[in-house]
Amino acid sequence: MPACPIAPTDAPPTDAAPVAPQPGLARPVLDSQRVFRAVLRAMSRPGVPVALPVLPPAPLPLTPATVALCLTLADFETPLWLDRAATTPAALAHLRFHCGCPIVTDPAAALFAVIGDGSTVPPLNAFAPGEPDYPDRSATLVVQVAGFGTGPRRMLHGPGIETSQALAVSGLSDGFWAAWRDNTARYPLGVDVVLASPDALVGLPRTVQIH
Amino acid sequence: MTAAAPQPGLAGYNFAYLDEQTKRMIRRAILKAVAIPGYQVPFASREMPLSYGWGTGGVQLTAALIGPDDVLKVIDQGADDTTNAVSIRKFFATTTGVATTTRTAAATLIQTRHRIPETPLADGQIMVFQVPIPEPLRWLERREVESRRMHALEDYGVMYVKLYEDIVRHGKIATAYDYPVMVNQRYVMAPSPIPKFDNPKLDRSPALMLFGAGREKRIYALPPYTAVKSLDFEDHPFEVQSWSQACALCGATDSYLDEIITDDRGGRMFVCSDTDHCRQRTTAEGNSR
Numbered sequence: 001m002p003a004c005p006i007a008p009t010d011a012p013p014t015d016a017a018p019v020a021p022q023p024g025l026a027r028p029v030l031d032s033q034r035v036f037r038a039v040l041r042a043m044s045r046p047g048v049p050v051a052l053p054v055l056p057p058a059p060l061p062l063t064p065a066t067v068a069l070c071l072t073l074a075d076f077e078t079p080l081w082l083d084r085a086a087t088t089p090a091a092l093a094h095l096r097f098h099c100g101c102p103i104v105t106d107p108a109a110a111l112f113a114v115i116g117d118g119s120t121v122p123p124l125n126a127f128a129p130g131e132p133d134y135p136d137r138s139a140t141l142v143v144q145v146a147g148f149g150t151g152p153r154r155m156l157h158g159p160g161i162e163t164s165q166a167l168a169v170s171g172l173s174d175g176f177w178a179a180w181r182d183n184t185a186r187y188p189l190g191v192d193v194v195l196a197s198p199d200a201l202v203g204l205p206r207t208v209q210i211h
Numbered sequence: 212m213t214a215a216a217p218q219p220g221l222a223g224y225n226f227a228y229l230d231e232q233t234k235r236m237i238r239r240a241i242l243k244a245v246a247i248p249g250y251q252v253p254f255a256s257r258e259m260p261l262s263y264g265w266g267t268g269g270v271q272l273t274a275a276l277i278g279p280d281d282v283l284k285v286i287d288q289g290a291d292d293t294t295n296a297v298s299i300r301k302f303f304a305t306t307t308g309v310a311t312t313t314r315t316a317a318a319t320l321i322q323t324r325h326r327i328p329e330t331p332l333a334d335g336q337i338m339v340f341q342v343p344i345p346e347p348l349r350w351l352e353r354r355e356v357e358s359r360r361m362h363a364l365e366d367y368g369v370m371y372v373k374l375y376e377d378i379v380r381h382g383k384i385a386t387a388y389d390y391p392v393m394v395n396q397r398y399v400m401a402p403s404p405i406p407k408f409d410n411p412k413l414d415r416s417p418a419l420m421l422f423g424a425g426r427e428k429r430i431y432a433l434p435p436y437t438a439v440k441s442l443d444f445e446d447h448p449f450e451v452q453s454w455s456q457a458c459a460l461c462g463a464t465d466s467y468l469d470e471i472i473t474d475d476r477g478g479r480m481f482v483c484s485d486t487d488h489c490r491q492r493t494t495a496e497g498n499s500r
Contacts, residue, residue, distance in 0.1 A: 029218060029226045033278040036238045040276075043245045044419045044434045073242075075235050111239075132363035136243040136252045159248050159395050160434040162417075188397060192246045205246035205434075207395065 019089045021097035022057040024071055031056075032072040039069060042194065042203035047156040047165035049148040049200045059090035061116045063198040066142050067094070070114070073140075074099040078111040081127075086116030086144075110139050118145040118172040118195070124179045129189040138206075139191045146171030147197045158207040167202065169195060177210055184209055219279055219308035227274040228306045233257055237275035237430070241421060244432035249394030250362070251345050251429040259425065266299055267425025269322050269341035276337060276421075277303060277320060282310045284318035289326040289467065289484035296324070313487050325388070327409040329466045329488040332418035334435065340403040342424040345431065347391045347401040367399050370442065378447055387452065393440045394433065402439075408451045408467045413439040456481040461492035 025031040031054045042050040055064035056071060074080055080101045082091065092103060104110050107126040115121055121143060130138035151170035154177065172195065183190045183206060190206035220226045229237075233255075240254040259267045277283065283303055287296040291313040299322060300311050312318050315330040322339040332338065348358040351369045361367070370391060377385045384390075390407035394400045402413055403422055413420065413433060420433040433439060443449035457464045459480040466488055468481040483489035 027218075029231060030279065032231070032234075033226075033276075034280075036234075037276070037278060040238075040241065040245065040419075043242055044432075073235060073239055075232060077236065078239070133359045134253075135247050135250060136240070138243070140242070159437040160245075162415075162436045188247050188250060192242070207246065207248065207434075 019059075019093040021094045022059055022090075024098040025054060025056050025068070028071075031068075035068045035072040039072065039194065039201060039203070042201040043192070043205050044160050044203070045165075046158065046160045046203050046205055046208045047167040049197070049202050051200045055199055059088070059094045061085055061088065061144070062091050062094070062114070063144055063196060065196040065199055065201060066114055066144055069142055069194065069196065069201070070095055070101075070112070071098050074101040074112050076100045076102070079104040079109050081105070081107045081110035081113040081139075083113070083115045083117065083120075083122060085120070086114045091116075107139075113139055113141045115141060115143040118143045118169075118176070121173050121176045121179070124183045124191055124193075127191045129183075129186060129191060132189070135188040135190075138189065141191055141193045143172070143176075143193055143195050145169050145195050145197055148195075148200060148202060155211045157209045157211060158205075160203075160205070160207070164211075169202070180204070180208075180210060221306045224306055226307055227277050227303070228260075229257065229271065229274045233271075234275045237271055240430045241272070241275065241432065244421070244430050245419070245434050247398075248433055248437050249392075249398030249400040249431060251424075251431045253428055254430050256425045256428040260302075261298070263426035264343065266295060266322070266324060266341035268423030268427075268430070269324070269339045269425075270299060270302070270423075271425060272339045272421050272423040272430065273299075273303060273320065273322050274306075276339070277307055277309060279307070279309060281319045282312050282317055284312050284315065284321045284487075285323075286321070286326060286328070286485075286487075287324040288469075289328075289488075290486045292486060314491075315487050325404045325406075326467070326484060327405055327412045329463075329483070329485045330491070332412075332416055334417040336418040338418055338420045340405075340420065340422045342401070342403040342422045342427070342429070344389075345401055345422065345424040345427050345429040347389075347399050362398060365397065367393075370399055371444075374442060374444070378444070384443070384447060384449075390449075391442050393442060395437055396440075399442070400431065400433075400439075406452065406467055407441065407449075410439075410441045410449070411451065415439070454481060458483045458489060458492075461489045463489070463492055 034053045058064045058067040127139035153168045156165040193204040195202040240252045285296045285300040287293040315328040324341045389404045441449040
C-alpha cells in the first residue's frame with residue numbers, strides 16, 4: 001500500500017485494527033437534500049462559490065465539503081476512485097461505511113473520483129468521458145482545493161453564466177486549466193468537476209469555457 | 212427505539228415520498244442533465260401514486276429537489292386551481308409539509324404542466340416541467356436507437372425537413388406547441404407541450420429549468436442563461452401566437468389567452484391562461500381605483 005502523504009489523525013498509520021468510521025450526516029434525509037441543492041446550485045451557476053449548509057465530520061485528508069457531497073450522491077451504484085492523497089484507511093472506512101460504494105483502482109471505471117490534493121490533478125482523460133450516444137455515462141471529479149478568491153483569476157463562459165464569471169482558486173495545479181481546455185474540446189463528451197474547498201463548492205460542468 | 216428528531220411530512224413515509232436511494236439516483240441524473248444542456252439523461256423512473264401521463268416525471272423531480280425551506284407552486288396549463296395542479300400540490304403539502312403558494316414571485320420551486328408563468332422568473336427559482344414525449348425526433352424516427360444516434364451525430368436535417376414541409380403545405384410552420392428548440396447550439400430539445408408563445412421565455416432565463424418524463428424515463432435540463440433558439444428559417448422566422456382580443460378579466464394584451472365557451476349560442480370570452488398573472492393584475496387595478 002502506498003504511503004499516505006498526510007497521516008490520518010484518527011487512525012493507526014499501518015495495517016492495524018480496522019478504522020472506525022466517524023458519524024455521517026446528522027439528519028440524513030434533510031441534510032442530503034440541502035447538500036444536493038448546494039451542489040445543484042454550484043453546477044448550474046459555474047464559477048460561483050456555494051457555501052455548504054451542512055459540514056459533516058470528515059476523516060483527513062477528506063474535507064467536510066467532500067464528505068458531504070459523497071454522502072449525498074454516492075452509493076452502491078457509483079464506483080468511486082480515490083487518488084493517492086485521499087487513500088487513507090480512515091477515508092476508505094468512512095466512505096465504505098456511509099456510502100457503500102465500490103472503491104475502484106481503475107479511474108476509467110469510476111463514476112465519482114475524489115482528488116485529495118488539487119495541486120496534483122491526474123490527467124482528466126484517464127476518467128470516463130461518456131459515449132457519443134450516452135454522454136451522461138461520465139465521471140464527476142471532486143477536486144479538493146485550498147480555497148476560492150485568491151490565486152490566478154480565470155474568466156469563465158458558458159451555460160449558467162450570464163456574461164462572464166471570474167474564478168480564482170488557490171491550491172489548484174496550473175496544468176489543470178490546460179487539461180480543462182482539452183476536456184471542453186470533446187463536448188458533449190467529457191468529465192464534470194466540482195472544486196471543493198473545506199466548506200464551499202464551485203461547479204465546473206463540461207460546458208464551461210475558459211478565457 | 213428512541214424517538215428520532217421529528218421529520219416533516221406524512222407518518223410512515225419518507226420525506227417527499229421517495230426513498231433516499233431513488234432520490235440519489237434522480238439527483239445524479241439531474242446533475243448530468245445540467246452539465247449537458249438539452250441532452251436527455253435516462254433514469255430509473257419509479258411507479259408513483261398517480262398514473263403515467265399525470266406528471267410522474269415532474270413529481271419525481273420535485274420529490275428529489277424539495278426541502279423544508281422551499282415554497283412550492285404547481286400549475287396546470289397556467290392555472291393553480293385545476294385538478295392536476297391541486298392534487299400534486301396537495302401530494303407535496305402532505306408528504307413534506309412545505310409551504311405552497313399560487314404567487315409566481317413567492318415560489319422557489321414551480322412544477323408546471325404545459326405553461327411558463329407570465330411573471331418573469333428570477334435567479335434561484337427552479338421550474339419543473341412535466342413531459343409526455345421527451346424525444347423531439349420521435350414522430351420522425353420511431354426507433355430509440357436511431358434517434359439517440361441522430362442526437363450523437365447532431366443529425367437534425369429531418370427536423371428541418373419537417374418544418375419545411377409545414378411551410379409548403381400550410382404556408383407557415385404549423386407547430387403551435389412543443390415547438391422544437393436548439394439548446395446551446397448542440398442538442399435539439401422538446402420544450403414539453405408549452406405553447407410556442409412560451410418558447411422565448413426559455414432563452415437565457417435566469418431560472419433553472421428541469422424536465423421530467425416519467426413514463427419515458429428521461430430527465431433533461433436548461434441551466435440558467437442558456438441559449439435556447441426555436442428552430443426556424445431565415446425567410447420564415449419563428450413567431451409566437453397573438454390575439455386580437457384582450458383578457459376579458461384583467462385586460463392584458465401581452466399574455467397567453469384561453470378561449471372559453473360561455474353558452475351554446477356561440478358566446479365566448481378570452482381570458483389569461485396564467486391565473487396568478489390575471490389575479491395580480493385585477494387586484495392591482497382594484498387597489499388603484
